[in-house]
Amino acid sequence: MQTATTHPGSGAAHADSHAHDHHEPSFLTKYIFSSDHKIIGIQYGLTSLLFLLLGFMLMLAMRQQLAYPNQPIPIVGGLLSKVLGNDMASQGVMQADLYNAFGAMHGTIMVFLAIVPLAFGAFGNYVTPLQIGAPDMAFPRLNMASYHFFFWGGVVMLASFFIPGGAAKSGWTSYSPLATVADLNNVINGQTLWLIGMVLLITSSLLGAVNFIATIIQLRAKGMTWMRLPFFVWAQFVTGFLLLLAFPPLEAAGLLQLSDNVLGTSFFLPTGLVYNGKQLDVSGGGSPLLWQHLFWFLAHPEVYVLILPAMGIVSEVIANNTRKPLWGYRSMVYAALAIGFLAFIVWAHHMYMTGMGTKIATFFQTTTMMISVPSVIILSALFISLWGGSIRFNTPMLFALSFLPMFGIGGLTGLPLGLNASDIYLHDSYYVIGHFHYVVAPGTIFGLFAGVYFWFPKITGRMMNEFWGKVHWFFSLIAMNLIFAPMFIQGIRGMSRRMYDGGATYFSVGVGADPGILWLNKFITHAAVLLAVAQIPFIINFVWSIWFGRKVDSDNPWQATTLDWQTPTPPPHGNFASTPVAHRGPYDYSVPGAKRDFTPQDQPN
Amino acid sequence: MEIPYAVKPRPDTGLYNAKVGIWLFLASEVMLFGAFFSTYILLRVQAPHGFWPDVALGWPHGLLNIPIGTFNTAVLITSSVTVVMAWIALKQNQFARFRKFMAVTVLCALGFLAIKTFEYREKFGHYVIQLNDGSRITGHLNVNGSSPLLWTLKDVEAAKLEALKVEVDIPNKFRFPVGHPIPEDIHKAHQAGEHHREREIKVSDISSLKAFIPSTHPFFAIYFTMTFLHGLHVFGGAMVLFYFGFIGSGMWKTDPERFTNRIEVGGLFWHFVDLVWIFLFPVVYLL
Structure with missing residues (x-):
């Protein structure tokens, strides 16, 4: 872009144009060890999209096993038995250990390596400094370190598939003592690497969180007061605090479990623990419940870490494509803050079945019902924002619109799980899987897809193809519902979430009859294949558009108001051609009397 | 920038x-x-x-x-x-x-x-020794004048000792928090300025021996x-x-x-x- 020469006085663009004359940054410093928030955002984005695909592949292999138990996995079965050995995939048939490993790693990869880094690392990094009018993050080198910790955390997690004994197989929750006794033959086993990987990922998140919060507090442009921040920034701000304060207890728990596994301590191992008919040679005196408390103290706020940035993206897209201000912006902000606070006092609703006592359960049941209120406020405000808008139904908007009912279903089906009495029945069933996948898959991931289509032109200077975007959206939406809606039925009819043959043995030998839900296993698997096929247009569209997409005709192709669109495309090092000043709120769309239907935040009165 | x-x-x-x-x-x-x-x-x-x-x-x-x-x-x-x-x-x-x-x-x-x-x-040279009669004592080992670190029963067996010299602790008064009566014999030992009593323990009487380590x-x-x-x-x-x-x-x-x-x-x-x-x-x- 022709930005640099026109503003010789403004440091950022100036320095960028001259950097070429003096010292051309090498590929390594420009793309690998970059401290520019935009490059780091892209690094996070590409890495986490790959992990998203990998997590999805693991799930496809598991779905095959659920639908057709003990039959070889098509296409990759032979490869799996060759690479992972016959203990894991004998003649291409998924063994229980492999199913458990894939299950644990599907959850871990999706949550910690795909969605959080995409929502917080990628979008947060790329968009937040632009939207607040900052030249970069407050601590650029810390930002670089954050990505590299994340990357190595991912490498350790991937490596764990290939070590003797295979990857961690005690669920993404890694409950003790199961996680400690799952693989006693190998001291350095999948669980050990899982814990080391988690410590690296947590370190990455902590660095990121410190950086984001400091950036939002310190680097807001002149005039960018708190109530002029786009809702996306608020969402990232609250997310930052959740990560900052919730992750350290899991880091502590991870270190303690690592010590249980490697040093033989008994933090989480109860007295007299017997495994395989033999008493374990440990001191005992630990508490399995303690792991669950420390784990869920992170993992429940983590749910809001997953959902808040998606809400932020959806809010930006909806305001832009309804061409009117968000309805109830202030209520949304306060609701996000309320979520941030309440998220820390609901964790034990995951633990009703542990026998922690009815009084404690009642407390957590109450706070759980309370936290649904701010979530409903945000969702309602977004729904009401649609009213009277002249809606543009482009791809980002379609994804954002689908987010609303999908997250609604996910949220409402969570209520019976948050209530003590009904949870006793539904706990650990496919109902739970259906519930949180509605929140995270067609909820958060659709929000993230909306973000990818929405900011793609700012990042690359080219548009993604609308037609194939709509194809991607349409089939994804159908497939997501065909996958997750039947899980509610399976769960209500008593299907446990942990059976590696999809309940075939349990229902034939244990119960005696199939309650009419086993055919749904096949149905869901076919829908999952449809979902896989529906991602092909996205992948091709994404890669193709980077180089061959239609070029944007301006720096602001969506006619948006926020500062991220008032930069050159793609934004240069230092972001803004001249230091921006915010003169108005974030969503001045269709201001009566204005010449255009949008008034950018930096436009003087 | x-x-x-x-x-x-x-x-x-x-x-x-x-x-x-x-x-x-x-x-x-x-x-x-x-x-x-x-x-x-x-x-x-x-x-x-x-x-x-x-x-x-x-x-x-x-x-x-x-x-x-x-x-x-x-x-x-x-x-x-x-x-x-x-x-x-x-x-x-x-x-x-x-x-x-x-x-x-x-x-x-x-x-x-x-x-x-x-x-x-x-701590690494301080041990808890469980005897076959179910009682436990704590103290330092004395193997040919030196106090070994991080031993287990296996090390004792490897050293081919028949009996183990142990400087058995006399529990200090902090062992008994406020309000807890200190037994008479321990009280007397403290007044006499005694902190350890050397005892010889047959290795065959020991059922386990662990240093003061995390496990x-x-x-x-x-x-x-x-x-x-x-x-x-x-x-x-x-x-x-x-x-x-x-x-x-x-x-x-x-x-x-x-x-x-x-x-x-x-x-x-x-x-x-x-x-x-x-x-x-x-x-x-x-x-």
């Missing part, structure tokens, strides 16, 4: 970036150590009544050396004072004075770690975990302060304000490390 407010405070927040950053980081550190303290509380409240080693999983008292712990607390508090003095010296433009206080700070940190290492070593008892597990992580913080902080004070102090000439900020931020971290110890000391040594 320059990041705004990297050195000068932002007018409306009154803070420069690094100060916001370090406070946020310390908030996360509070949560980290909070989790460890919670673990301590939970492990302790669920421990059975009665004292270790009489009760296999009872909570031990009086195993740590309180005078040494108190001295170490004083060392760390001194370093916390000197790090502030160093910062004040910079504010008063007295670089030589700053260096002196910085040197004292780092030396205190290293002294703290040295004392802690000594305490660890003492021996949840108390040791949480004691070593918390003090080791705290020690790691001390070490990291000392390295950073050493870098600021000596290797990287050239910044004082080029950018004195930023350099002073660095010392302030490093000092904040140092106070936090000190504060953790001020909680840690009473919890593991005294209570």
Whole structure:
């Protein structure tokens, strides 16, 4: 872009144009060890999209096993038995250990390596400094370190598939003592690497969180007061605090479990623990419940870490494509803050079945019902924002619109799980899987897809193809519902979430009859294949558009108001051609009397 | 490109970036150590009544050396004072004075770690021995005049000993917390100034022998975990302060304000490390 020469006085663009004359940054410093928030955002984005695909592949292999138990996995079965050995995939048939490993790693990869880094690392990094009018993050080198910790955390997690004994197989929750006794033959086993990987990922998140919060507090442009921040920034701000304060207890728990596994301590191992008919040679005196408390103290706020940035993206897209201000912006902000606070006092609703006592359960049941209120406020405000808008139904908007009912279903089906009495029945069933996948898959991931289509032109200077975007959206939406809606039925009819043959043995030998839900296993698997096929247009569209997409005709192709669109495309090092000043709120769309239907935040009165 | 407010405070927040950053980081550190303290509380409240080693999983008292712990607390508090003095010296433009206080700070940190290492070593040579009759004694081994570290029963067998000389502890009075009567014979031994009684124990009478290491008892597990992580913080902080004070102090000439900020931020971290110890000391040594 022709930005640099026109503003010789403004440091950022100036320095960028001259950097070429003096010292051309090498590929390594420009793309690998970059401290520019935009490059780091892209690094996070590409890495986490790959992990998203990998997590999805693991799930496809598991779905095959659920639908057709003990039959070889098509296409990759032979490869799996060759690479992972016959203990894991004998003649291409998924063994229980492999199913458990894939299950644990599907959850871990999706949550910690795909969605959080995409929502917080990628979008947060790329968009937040632009939207607040900052030249970069407050601590650029810390930002670089954050990505590299994340990357190595991912490498350790991937490596764990290939070590003797295979990857961690005690669920993404890694409950003790199961996680400690799952693989006693190998001291350095999948669980050990899982814990080391988690410590690296947590370190990455902590660095990121410190950086984001400091950036939002310190680097807001002149005039960018708190109530002029786009809702996306608020969402990232609250997310930052959740990560900052919730992750350290899991880091502590991870270190303690690592010590249980490697040093033989008994933090989480109860007295007299017997495994395989033999008493374990440990001191005992630990508490399995303690792991669950420390784990869920992170993992429940983590749910809001997953959902808040998606809400932020959806809010930006909806305001832009309804061409009117968000309805109830202030209520949304306060609701996000309320979520941030309440998220820390609901964790034990995951633990009703542990026998922690009815009084404690009642407390957590109450706070759980309370936290649904701010979530409903945000969702309602977004729904009401649609009213009277002249809606543009482009791809980002379609994804954002689908987010609303999908997250609604996910949220409402969570209520019976948050209530003590009904949870006793539904706990650990496919109902739970259906519930949180509605929140995270067609909820958060659709929000993230909306973000990818929405900011793609700012990042690359080219548009993604609308037609194939709509194809991607349409089939994804159908497939997501065909996958997750039947899980509610399976769960209500008593299907446990942990059976590696999809309940075939349990229902034939244990119960005696199939309650009419086993055919749904096949149905869901076919829908999952449809979902896989529906991602092909996205992948091709994404890669193709980077180089061959239609070029944007301006720096602001969506006619948006926020500062991220008032930069050159793609934004240069230092972001803004001249230091921006915010003169108005974030969503001045269709201001009566204005010449255009949008008034950018930096436009003087 | 320059990041705004990297050195000068932002007018409306009154803070420069690094100060916001370090406070946020310390908030996360509070949560980290909070989790460890919670673990301590939970492990302790669920421990059975009665004292270790009489009760296999009872909570031990009086195993740590309180005078040494108190001295170490004083060392760390001194370093916390000197790090502030160093910062004040910079504010008063007295670089030589700053260096002196910085040197004292780092030396205190290293002294703290040295004392802690000594305490660890003492624990590694201290054993709990379970006899075949079900009773347990604690004490130091005496194998040909030396006190071996980290032995197990296997090492005893490998040394082909028939009997083991043990300096059996006479429990000190901290073993019995306030309100708990001290048995008559122990009281007498204390009055006589006796701390150990040498006993010979047949190896065939021993059913297990373990040093005071994390896998021996949840108390040791949480004691070593918390003090080791705290020690790691001390070490990291000392390295950073050493870098600021000596290797990287050239910044004082080029950018004195930023350099002073660095010392302030490093000092904040140092106070936090000190504060953790001020909680840690009473919890593991005294209570």
